[in-house]
Amino acid sequence: MKELMIALQSGKTPLYEQIYLAIKRDIEDGKISFGEKLPSTRLLAANLNVSRFTVDLAYEQLVSEGYIQARAGSGFFVCDLSNLISGISDGEKHFDPQPRLEGEQTDVRIDFSPFAIDTAHFPYNSWKKRNREVMDEAADLLMSREAAGDRGLRETIATYLYRARGVHCTPDQILVGAGNEYLLMLLVQVLGGGLSVVMEDPTYMQAYEVFRHIGCKVRVGMMDEEGLLCCELDKCPADVVYVMPSHQFPMGMVMPLGRRQELLEWAAGAEGRYIIEDDHDSEFRYVGKPIPSLQSRDQKDCVIYFGTFSKSISPGLRMSYMVLPRHLSERFHRQFDFYASTVPTGQQLAVRRFLETGDFERHLNRMRRVYKAKHDFLLRELKKRSWVRRIRGENAGLHLVVAVDTAQTESELVAEALERGVRVYGMSSYRIGERTAKEPVTLLLGFGGLSEEELSEGLAVLDELLSGGNRNG
Amino acid sequence: MKELMIALQSGKTPLYEQIYLAIKRDIEDGKISFGEKLPSTRLLAANLNVSRFTVDLAYEQLVSEGYIQARAGSGFFVCDLSNLISGISDGEKHFDPQPRLEGEQTDVRIDFSPFAIDTAHFPYNSWKKRNREVMDEAADLLMSREAAGDRGLRETIATYLYRARGVHCTPDQILVGAGNEYLLMLLVQVLGGGLSVVMEDPTYMQAYEVFRHIGCKVRVGMMDEEGLLCCELDKCPADVVYVMPSHQFPMGMVMPLGRRQELLEWAAGAEGRYIIEDDHDSEFRYVGKPIPSLQSRDQKDCVIYFGTFSKSISPGLRMSYMVLPRHLSERFHRQFDFYASTVPTGQQLAVRRFLETGDFERHLNRMRRVYKAKHDFLLRELKKRSWVRRIRGENAGLHLVVAVDTAQTESELVAEALERGVRVYGMSSYRIGERTAKEPVTLLLGFGGLSEEELSEGLAVLDELLSGGNRNG
Numbered sequence: 001m002k003e004l005m006i007a008l009q010s011g012k013t014p015l016y017e018q019i020y021l022a023i024k025r026d027i028e029d030g031k032i033s034f035g036e037k038l039p040s041t042r043l044l045a046a047n048l049n050v051s052r053f054t055v056d057l058a059y060e061q062l063v064s065e066g067y068i069q070a071r072a073g074s075g076f077f078v079c080d081l082s083n084l085i086s087g088i089s090d091g092e093k094h095f096d097p098q099p100r101l102e103g104e105q106t107d108v109r110i111d112f113s114p115f116a117i118d119t120a121h122f123p124y125n126s127w128k129k130r131n132r133e134v135m136d137e138a139a140d141l142l143m144s145r146e147a148a149g150d151r152g153l154r155e156t157i158a159t160y161l162y163r164a165r166g167v168h169c170t171p172d173q174i175l176v177g178a179g180n181e182y183l184l185m186l187l188v189q190v191l192g193g194g195l196s197v198v199m200e201d202p203t204y205m206q207a208y209e210v211f212r213h214i215g216c217k218v219r220v221g222m223m224d225e226e227g228l229l230c231c232e233l234d235k236c237p238a239d240v241v242y243v244m245p246s247h248q249f250p251m252g253m254v255m256p257l258g259r260r261q262e263l264l265e266w267a268a269g270a271e272g273r274y275i276i277e278d279d280h281d282s283e284f285r286y287v288g289k290p291i292p293s294l295q296s297r298d299q300k301d302c303v304i305y306f307g308t309f310s311k312s313i314s315p316g317l318r319m320s321y322m323v324l325p326r327h328l329s330e331r332f333h334r335q336f337d338f339y340a341s342t343v344p345t346g347q348q349l350a351v352r353r354f355l356e357t358g359d360f361e362r363h364l365n366r367m368r369r370v371y372k373a374k375h376d377f378l379l380r381e382l383k384k385r386s387w388v389r390r391i392r393g394e395n396a397g398l399h400l401v402v403a404v405d406t407a408q409t410e411s412e413l414v415a416e417a418l419e420r421g422v423r424v425y426g427m428s429s430y431r432i433g434e435r436t437a438k439e440p441v442t443l444l445l446g447f448g449g450l451s452e453e454e455l456s457e458g459l460a461v462l463d464e465l466l467s468g469g470n471r472n473g
Numbered sequence: 474m475k476e477l478m479i480a481l482q483s484g485k486t487p488l489y490e491q492i493y494l495a496i497k498r499d500i501e502d503g504k505i506s507f508g509e510k511l512p513s514t515r516l517l518a519a520n521l522n523v524s525r526f527t528v529d530l531a532y533e534q535l536v537s538e539g540y541i542q543a544r545a546g547s548g549f550f551v552c553d554l555s556n557l558i559s560g561i562s563d564g565e566k567h568f569d570p571q572p573r574l575e576g577e578q579t580d581v582r583i584d585f586s587p588f589a590i591d592t593a594h595f596p597y598n599s600w601k602k603r604n605r606e607v608m609d610e611a612a613d614l615l616m617s618r619e620a621a622g623d624r625g626l627r628e629t630i631a632t633y634l635y636r637a638r639g640v641h642c643t644p645d646q647i648l649v650g651a652g653n654e655y656l657l658m659l660l661v662q663v664l665g666g667g668l669s670v671v672m673e674d675p676t677y678m679q680a681y682e683v684f685r686h687i688g689c690k691v692r693v694g695m696m697d698e699e700g701l702l703c704c705e706l707d708k709c710p711a712d713v714v715y716v717m718p719s720h721q722f723p724m725g726m727v728m729p730l731g732r733r734q735e736l737l738e739w740a741a742g743a744e745g746r747y748i749i750e751d752d753h754d755s756e757f758r759y760v761g762k763p764i765p766s767l768q769s770r771d772q773k774d775c776v777i778y779f780g781t782f783s784k785s786i787s788p789g790l791r792m793s794y795m796v797l798p799r800h801l802s803e804r805f806h807r808q809f810d811f812y813a814s815t816v817p818t819g820q821q822l823a824v825r826r827f828l829e830t831g832d833f834e835r836h837l838n839r840m841r842r843v844y845k846a847k848h849d850f851l852l853r854e855l856k857k858r859s860w861v862r863r864i865r866g867e868n869a870g871l872h873l874v875v876a877v878d879t880a881q882t883e884s885e886l887v888a889e890a891l892e893r894g895v896r897v898y899g900m901s902s903y904r905i906g907e908r909t910a911k912e913p914v915t916l917l918l919g920f921g922g923l924s925e926e927e928l929s930e931g932l933a934v935l936d937e938l939l940s941g942g943n944r945n946g
Contacts, residue, residue: 206812
């Protein structure tokens with residue numbers, strides 16, 4: 001086993017990233033070579049005087065980028081990089097920025113991604129039909145749409161949102177864009193930049209990364225089992241609170257009514273406070289009535305509502321929308337009209353027809369049944385497992401949150417499953433802060449993209465790792 | 474004529490915006506009512522002790538938003554707003570953020586937009602065919618692509634760019650995104666934000682607005698008839714220079730070789746200096762050989778190349794790409810991989826096929842002939858006009874720059890043409906700084922979207938305004 005020389009520095013770069021970079025550099029420079037074993041996370045953590053979770057994170061990153069691999073029960077080993085580092089004409093060696101892709105596509109048989117959708121039941125025929133109809137509109141298709149998106153599409157979305165989510169808005173308040181991340185970039189500009197944002201933790205990490213990279217300060221809000229402790233918000237100054245009240249990602253809890261009220265009161269308590277309500281998967285609720293949006297209870301024009309077609313139609317569509325309070329939409333149209341819409345006109349018109357014809361509602365009704373069957377199947381199967389300690393986030397969405405009984409670390413478990421062609425997602429990947437030592441190893445198991453057979457096959461691999469396997473890491 | 478009470482304040486808000494806002498508020502509040510005449514720009518400028526151009530800009534903004542209209546030879550009058558301000562349920566009146574749209578679509582017969590393309594010669598059949606083929610790929614279409622875009626598409630773009638523009642790059646260096654503005658937002662994040670940017674003036678104002686709104690400092694570079702004075706760059710600190718060396722927008726000049734060299738030397742002169750080369754319309758050059766890209770001469774990895782399909786295919790497609798130097802593309806893939814691609818998978822695959830099958834090259838060859846014919850026609854017609862003082866920007870692109878002989882101000886001319894259903898574009902709209910008083914009234918006349926008949930009809934209206942009309946404003 002290799003001894004690693006890593007000099008950690010206090011500063012802006014997180015510790016786990018420093019460790020990741022140091023090991024990566026050593027591997028690239030050939031200081032650690034193919035097949036060599038890395039120190040155990042426990043040992044390295046002790047040597048560097050950091051928490052084991054920090055080392056876990058670094059190793060997980062190296063595994064996911066294809067630098068090292070976990071072998072069940074025996075530790076982490078350096079991969080053969082010869083096919084990753086491609087010779088460049090001038091003789092220099094450069095790091096291929098996408099080593100993951102090749103490996104992933106051939107190796108992963110079962111992917112429990114919480115973002116995958118069912119492609120077998122997609123209404124290809126009606127979708128193609130709407131697209132063909134749009135293609136016949138010829139010249140109109142070639143012109144770009146106004147900054148906020150096609151007006152007809154926005155009218156259709158406004159009607160849908162009112163009926164399905166109780167969202168009150170005019171089409172002028174809706175902004176259609178190429179995904180939530182882009183819309184967040186726009187929103188921060190409309191709000192004037194340099195914001196102080198409170199987020200739940202764990203959360204939707206893409207939003208966190210966007211805020212961080214465009215100069216916002218992100219603070220983690222206090223949480224308990226029911227979600228964000230809204231009554232604590234007043235203790236620190238903040239401009240924006242980013243929440244998922246209908247179905248928190250990834251934990252799956254629903255924000256109780258009392259907290260919703262507290263949250264709205266916090267926002268109303270001072271000028272310039274806003275709540276971003278990310279309503280990412282509210283289309284899929286399997287038990288009880290849909291939970292009305294927070295926006296529907298907003299009397300003070302302080303909720304900014306985000307919705308997406310990524311789960312309800314497809315992630316490949318790249319289409320989301322936000323609903324701005326009136327004064328913000330006026331500001332947008334006054335100052336940001338110069339932006340061209342980021343969604344191709346053809347796609348906007350096709351989605352508009354898909355909604356207007358009722359294809360969308362029919363598709364949603366069907367998918368609710370399809371996903372409910374998968375959800376119930378996975379839940380039933382998980383309940384049979386002795387290694388399952390606790391299941392959360394049920395009754396909605398496209399994944400379950402499963403705390404497991406194991407002596408392994410989360411990253412070891414994720415890496416070993418990947419070795420066997422099964423991709424599972426550790427809760428730590430969705431955390432802004434470090435995991436507390438008390439928290440059990442927790443996996444996100446997405447079921448949207450998998451059939452019952454594939455779910456069973458994936459669970460069988462987890463059975464191997466968690467029931468019979470090496471319990472001492 | 475109304476007397477206006479406007480209190481100007483020195484501060485962050487530009488003077489023209491203060492004037493615009495004050496008049497707008499008075500109109501909305503009913504203090505100035507429908508049909509009333511505003512003071513002449515000359516008088517108001519004298520009263521407020523500001524330049525006449527400042528008032529021009531304010532009036533132009535009010536005209537473009539539908540608050541006031543110009544009547545030929547007699548001045549500016551307040552429009553009937555009753556159809557613009559819509560009653561809101563709670564009894565309050567809110568300003569409809571998009572008053573422009575309704576009016577525009579019915580009134581403008583001839584639009585000399587420099588961004589319009591020819592839709593009559595678009596290869597609808599092959600475009601539809603490629604889209605239909607892609608639709609048959611079913612499930613693959615539903616999945617989103619990696620942050621940088623579909624790999625196959627990037628390979629195809631790399632091949633095209635090398636052949637057509639001499640751009641040296643691997644597919645890993647290419648980033649496909651939903652338009653230049655989005656890609657600029659990403660780029661500024663990759664470069665670390667808070668940049669000091671030098672731009673040409675006049676320039677592509679969307680890029681200017683993006684930089685401004687995401688916290689960059691923009692400085693105007695010294696210009697002469699040949700474009701940016703690159704030898705002056707060293708005099709002030711800057712991180713990025715944004716240029717259009719092959720065909721400056723909107724002026725149309727080509728950056729001479731010597732200046733290109735100076736620019737590259739400036740960038741090589743210090744760590745962290747970059748040149749953004751916006752190669753927006755290089756596909757369309759009608760005389761002589763294409764001018765090789767600046768990127769093709771870059772030995773030090775400091776040029777970031779921007780290209781777009783907005784003119785070569787269509788603005789409705791919303792697809793652009795940037796080519797990053799290797800170290801920046803590595804940084805992107807390391808730190809920004811969490812971003813999902815902003816372009817729908819279907820559109821990426823359709824464009825890839827459009828390029829791979831040769832449809833794209835055939836289309837470009839045809840459009841080059843179509844646009845050359847329009848360009849030659851407009852140039853010939855303009856040369857017959859006595860009111861044309863000077864024509865610039867010829868031999869390439871989709872518009873001409875025409876300095877005209879008139880006693881009217883630019884905004885009066887633009888407004889009066891609009892009154893007659895002809896939209897022309899004043900050079901001031903593309904200026905960061907104020908126009909110098911010496912500069913003649915200058916119009917951008919885009920010809921891409923107009924037939925010869927429409928060009929003639931538009932010119933006839935300008936003849937009316939400029940030859941026979943009131944020469945004293």
